Amino acid sequence: MLTAPSLLRRSGPSRGHALLLAFAAMVALLSLLPLAFVLWIALDSGWETVVAMVFRRKVADLLINSALLLGLALPICLALAVALAFLVERTDLPLRKLWSWLFVAPLAVPAFVHSYAWSSVAPGFHGLWAAVLVSVLAYLPFLYLPVAAQLRRLDPVLEETAGALGRAPIQVFFSVTLPQLRLALCGGGLLVGLHLLAEYGLFVLTRFDTFATAIVDQFQAVYNGPAANLLGGVLVLVCFALLLLEIALRGDERYARVGSGAARPGRRHRLGRLAWPVLFLLIGFVGLTLGVPALTLGRWLIQGGAGIWRLDMIGEALWQTILLALFGALLTTLAAFPMAWLSIRRPSRLQKLLEASHYYVGALPGVIVALALVTIAVRFIQPLYQSVPTLLLAYMLMFLPRALVGLRASIAQAPVELERVAANLGRPPLLAIWHTTLRLAAPGAAASAALVALGIANELTGTLMLAPNGTRTLAMRFWSYTSELNFAAAAPYAVLMVALSLPLVVLLRLEADGRPAR
Amino acid sequence: MSPLHFLLTLGLSVAVATMAHAPAWAQDERLVIYNAQHETLAQEWASAFTEQTGIPVILRQGADLEVANQIVQEGANSPADLFLTENSPAMVLVDNAGLFEPLPADVLEAVPPQYRPGNGHWIGIAARSTVFAYNASRLTKNDLPKTMAELAEPQWQGRWAASPSGADFQALVAAYLALEGEEATAQWLEGLKRNAVIVRGNRAALAAANNGEVDGALIYHYYWFGDRAGTDENSNKTELHYFGHEDPGAFVSLSGAGLLASSQHKQSALEFLRFITGAKGQAALREGQSFEYTVGLDQPANPALVPLAELDAPQIDPAQLDNRKVIELMIAADLL
Numbered sequence: 001m002l003t004a005p006s007l008l009r010r011s012g013p014s015r016g017h018a019l020l021l022a023f024a025a026m027v028a029l030l031s032l033l034p035l036a037f038v039l040w041i042a043l044d045s046g047w048e049t050v051v052a053m054v055f056r057r058k059v060a061d062l063l064i065n066s067a068l069l070l071g072l073a074l075p076i077c078l079a080l081a082v083a084l085a086f087l088v089e090r091t092d093l094p095l096r097k098l099w100s101w102l103f104v105a106p107l108a109v110p111a112f113v114h115s116y117a118w119s120s121v122a123p124g125f126h127g128l129w130a131a132v133l134v135s136v137l138a139y140l141p142f143l144y145l146p147v148a149a150q151l152r153r154l155d156p157v158l159e160e161t162a163g164a165l166g167r168a169p170i171q172v173f174f175s176v177t178l179p180q181l182r183l184a185l186c187g188g189g190l191l192v193g194l195h196l197l198a199e200y201g202l203f204v205l206t207r208f209d210t211f212a213t214a215i216v217d218q219f220q221a222v223y224n225g226p227a228a229n230l231l232g233g234v235l236v237l238v239c240f241a242l243l244l245l246e247i248a249l250r251g252d253e254r255y256a257r258v259g260s261g262a263a264r265p266g267r268r269h270r271l272g273r274l275a276w277p278v279l280f281l282l283i284g285f286v287g288l289t290l291g292v293p294a295l296t297l298g299r300w301l302i303q304g305g306a307g308i309w310r311l312d313m314i315g316e317a318l319w320q321t322i323l324l325a326l327f328g329a330l331l332t333t334l335a336a337f338p339m340a341w342l343s344i345r346r347p348s349r350l351q352k353l354l355e356a357s358h359y360y361v362g363a364l365p366g367v368i369v370a371l372a373l374v375t376i377a378v379r380f381i382q383p384l385y386q387s388v389p390t391l392l393l394a395y396m397l398m399f400l401p402r403a404l405v406g407l408r409a410s411i412a413q414a415p416v417e418l419e420r421v422a423a424n425l426g427r428p429p430l431l432a433i434w435h436t437t438l439r440l441a442a443p444g445a446a447a448s449a450a451l452v453a454l455g456i457a458n459e460l461t462g463t464l465m466l467a468p469n470g471t472r473t474l475a476m477r478f479w480s481y482t483s484e485l486n487f488a489a490a491a492p493y494a495v496l497m498v499a500l501s502l503p504l505v506v507l508l509r510l511e512a513d514g515r516p517a518r
Numbered sequence: 519m520s521p522l523h524f525l526l527t528l529g530l531s532v533a534v535a536t537m538a539h540a541p542a543w544a545q546d547e548r549l550v551i552y553n554a555q556h557e558t559l560a561q562e563w564a565s566a567f568t569e570q571t572g573i574p575v576i577l578r579q580g581a582d583l584e585v586a587n588q589i590v591q592e593g594a595n596s597p598a599d600l601f602l603t604e605n606s607p608a609m610v611l612v613d614n615a616g617l618f619e620p621l622p623a624d625v626l627e628a629v630p631p632q633y634r635p636g637n638g639h640w641i642g643i644a645a646r647s648t649v650f651a652y653n654a655s656r657l658t659k660n661d662l663p664k665t666m667a668e669l670a671e672p673q674w675q676g677r678w679a680a681s682p683s684g685a686d687f688q689a690l691v692a693a694y695l696a697l698e699g700e701e702a703t704a705q706w707l708e709g710l711k712r713n714a715v716i717v718r719g720n721r722a723a724l725a726a727a728n729n730g731e732v733d734g735a736l737i738y739h740y741y742w743f744g745d746r747a748g749t750d751e752n753s754n755k756t757e758l759h760y761f762g763h764e765d766p767g768a769f770v771s772l773s774g775a776g777l778l779a780s781s782q783h784k785q786s787a788l789e790f791l792r793f794i795t796g797a798k799g800q801a802a803l804r805e806g807q808s809f810e811y812t813v814g815l816d817q818p819a820n821p822a823l824v825p826l827a828e829l830d831a832p833q834i835d836p837a838q839l840d841n842r843k844v845i846e847l848m849i850a851a852d853l854l
Contacts, residue, residue, distance in 0.1 A: 058852045119722070120751075123729050204718050213718070217683040217854055220584050221845050227854070303749055378592055386597065465588070469550055469597060470576045480557040480579055485721055485744050486807075489558075 016429025037372035081143035108501035112201030143188035239363035304488030328395035340407035362401035410444020582685035605689035607841035635837035640776030652734035666767030670709020743809035
């Protein structure tokens with residue numbers, strides 16, 4: 001029977017909860033493999049080596065560099081994402097739909113294409129500011145997408161009430177609107193932060209060393225040496241600091257709307273005389289994010305002519321990339337669901353610990369994850385060495401954060417009452433979740449999977465090390481040709497990576513667009 | 519669909535996908551080559567070899583030292599039959615782990631003795647020369663460095679570019695170490711850290727010299743020739759300076775190939791080594807776009823290149839190129 005007490009029950013024993021917790025714990029354990037590996041190397045190499053490798057000038061420089069990069073790029077991204085989302089969702093900016101597409105589109109451009117494009121357009125542009133610029137251009141969509149979606153769904157009643165009570169519009173924005181964007185800002189910000197820590201391709205040509213570039217240098221010289229892994233250890237510590245910050249800022253307020261009626265779209269502010277300057281700025285911005293890569297790729301394609309379209313090779317790479325991205329994305333999204341559900345429905349200390357284990361891998365460069373899996377496979381499960389399952393596991397570990405962030409946001413908007421009603425009507429616990437929350441969260445889950453697939457389609461290091469012999473993805477071919485300086489031959493692969501990513505970006509954008517205000 | 523159903527479907531789909539791929543992974547009769555040489559060159563070799571012998575070849579791509587270390591980690595279980603590199607230190611690393619099968623005399627004799635290690639555990643397949651690519655509008659012939667050591671001196675501060683994180687450059691440092699000893703190398707690396715504009719990749723170093731950011735770049739010759747033959751955008755304002763005089767800066771780095779002792783296809787693998795060091799294999803170097811030197815007996819290089827014999831390179835047994843010590847010194851100099 002449907003009774004008030006059972007509807008309001010917040011915790012208590014539940015079989016579905018226990019199952020999901022067990023599943024999340026299993027994923028967390030798998031995620032801890034790279035950390036265990038790093039710790040094992042640290043123990044194995046002895047305290048003296050640890051001191052010699054960690055407490056040195058280079059590591060201090062890298063810490064400063066990473067802190068500067070995070071400290072500059074992240075706030076800029078946050079501010080820009082809010083500003084752009086506000087322009088599109090809450091002003092009478094002309095061509096709002098088009099702008100919104102253009103702001104999301106850079107997601108389809110692989111990071112190393114940004115990097116090559118900038119080094120070819122502005123060869124003298126180096127160092128911290130170059131790194132900050134390319135980071136902002138490449139990663140802004142991670143923040144823009146959730147912030148814009150959240151802004152659109154906000155119930156304007158709160159803002160109107162504040163206005164009616166005498167607050168100036170700017171005060172309303174900071175005291176009412178911005179706080180309601182917290183979940184989107186925290187989730188997107190965390191994703192950008194993790195990527196900044198783990199990214200290698202973006203910084204190859206900017207002459208700016210981060211932990212990730214130093215780890216890759218070490219790996220290329222000494223492979224599985226203590227230096228690379230110990231740098232990875234320091235990176236994990238930095239990442240935990242970031243996670244603690246995010247958890248502290250995120251809080252666990254309720255964001256779903258229930259009750260009769262529905263939220264209606266908010267009122268649009270008039271830009272008036274500001275419209276033209278704003279349009280100019282936006283055109284300039286899109287020129288930087290999309291124009292520069294397009295220019296460079298176009299030039300390479302023209303230089304290459306028809307000879308570079310080796311369809312046999314290109315077709316094979318395309319097919320393999322699609323398969324890996326598809327299965328990797330499914331696996332990762334499925335693996336992330338239990339933790340996403342727990343983090344919204346049953347937050348607890350244990351849950352936060354498990355969640356941190358899901359996230360931290362995202363801050364590690366692919367090399368460390370791949371090295372751990374190579375070592376484990378070679379030593380203990382030889383038949384799985386250089387096999388698809390191991391590769392998919394690596395993808396799952398690397399891209400769990402991407403899946404989690406999207407899932408969290410969409411589960412948070414599905415009212416928990418529906419699950420309880422379904423359970424009380426006699427559905428088994430997991431099915432109750434499946435038929436209510438998961439169904440409501442399905443578009444969000446699809447978007448998460450798309451975000452993961454985007455990552456996998458452009459992933460290189462892990463694929464190089466773990467893929468079965470004979471595998472050639474688009475990213476592998478692109479890397480191979482660029483390292484031979486044959487940019488013209490590399491260009492079709494970059495173009496295909498963009499083309500392959502576009503439908504995923506469209507999916508992401510439509511999901512954010514089409515979700516009704518709840 | 520219930521969650522269980524969904525999981526099952528996913529599992530099945532993965533299994534199906536795995537089987538669909540199976541032909542690419544059945545490694546029974548295929549020669550598996552771990553390749554750190556340029557993929558285009560290796561693929562050309564592999565295709566021509568398969569055409570001539572009917573033996574199928576699979577290439578696994580990577581960079582010199584990471585693949586070498588991966589082979590060492592795989593040990594006796596390595597799926598690889600052959601290992602091809604761009605530079606010698608990666609070969610030495612695998613050889614020091616005792617994983618190479620000594621090569622028979624008839625295979626070794628395809629290249630002259632100076633292009634293979636004294637112990638005969640692997641063989642040279644191509645070569646590249648160190649050069650100083652300089653911006654011709656910023657330096658005249660008289661201003662050029664006479665020796666590689668000179669680049670570590672104060673007058674060169676901020677004036678040249680290098681990519682010390684790459685295996686190419688580390689091979690050069692290994693040569694410096696073999697010729698000049700540990701102390702001199704440590705000092706030279708200090709000088710490098712002080713003087714050089716540090717970039718990632720030889721192309722970026724060449725580009726820095728070409729756009730006038732620095733006067734010159736310490737790189738291998740083929741980056742310059744490749745760029746000239748291609749888009750020209752990173753080399754049109756630069757010329758090449760060869761150090762000569764058996765200076766460490768005239769070091770010629772040997773690309774190698776070795777047969778893994780754990781290989782199950784030794785006969786085919788030896789066949790492949792004979793093929794790439796023989797007339798057809800070396801012709802690919804001469805006629806292709808790699809601009810690397812040939813090393814086979816009586817196999818002239820690409821006519822665009824300055825012949826190897828005229829470079830006056832220092833004599834070093836490639837088996838002496840010790841990457842471990844190089845890395846140790848580079849970490850001590852905070853370069854890695």
